[in-house]
Amino acid sequence: MKLPTPRGPLSETLIACLRSSDVPVPVLPESSSWDDRTLSLWTLHQLHYRGLDGVADELEWDPQLIRLRVELEQDLERRLRGRFTPPTGLTLVDDFFDWADQHDGASLAGYVHRDATREQVLEMLRERSLYHLMESDPTAWVVPRLGVRAKAALMELQYDEYGAGDPNRLHHHLFALGMEASGLDPAYGAYVDDASTEILEQNNAMTFFGLHRRLRAAALGHLAAFEATSSLPSRRMAQGLERLGFPDELIAYYAEHVEADAVHEQLAVRTVLGALLEDEPALEEDAWFGAFTCLDLEDRVARRMLARWTHDEQDVA
Ligand SMILES: [Fe+2]
């Protein structure tokens, strides 16, 4: 994938250093902006996925780049944990769905269902493509870190996400087909320069949880919250896309998630997290932390997009 456009001095030096071994890896400056740090971490994470155009594969494990990545991840973790208060008196497996209902934030799907224009939806697709074109990849890292029952259940869920052996059913490929049919570029990372800081942070959190074994419960808590808040919004999204005349290929991606995620949410909460927490009960707080982070970051993404759209409408009026 192409390198992103820098968003400040830190990402500018980082990108120069990824391009040329003559440029030293930057030290994290105290004063760098949230946007600059977030894009820098997102760029470093790409070395662990499909790499970046013109960047040597060996840099994935360069000690200085790993040092910078860890510093940026510590900064991210401080921010995420600072917003989280563990729930009291709840049992994760029994109370998860009620808790998720109460903590579900602003809804983009509701807006797309009734009010969004075609241009607003295209804007949303460009930003969402950062995750939907690599859907489930961050969770794949968690698999070798689990005990037998949690591993088997997570693989059952992932098998579905990856198309159950059929490349044409693979979820991130379904999204790519939908983008192409809608006249958008389906290449992974093509729209990184359009992504808000909130979207980048949402992606960074998933990769961060996936890459760190100590955060395996947070990664699975995040997955559970994601699946538990997907089925109904996917139906609204599909209906909104139909209203606006978007192509069937794109609608098919959301329609697939109406049925699939109604099953996945049960698997993710009751079987995957149920087995993990039976084996390792001390991880329950981290599972809540991951779940909270998922809903909190999605709420921030949605509010940012809705604020922009409502402001646009006021300008038009
Ligand atoms: Fe999916």
Ligand SMILES: [Fe+2]
């Ligand atoms: Fe799913």
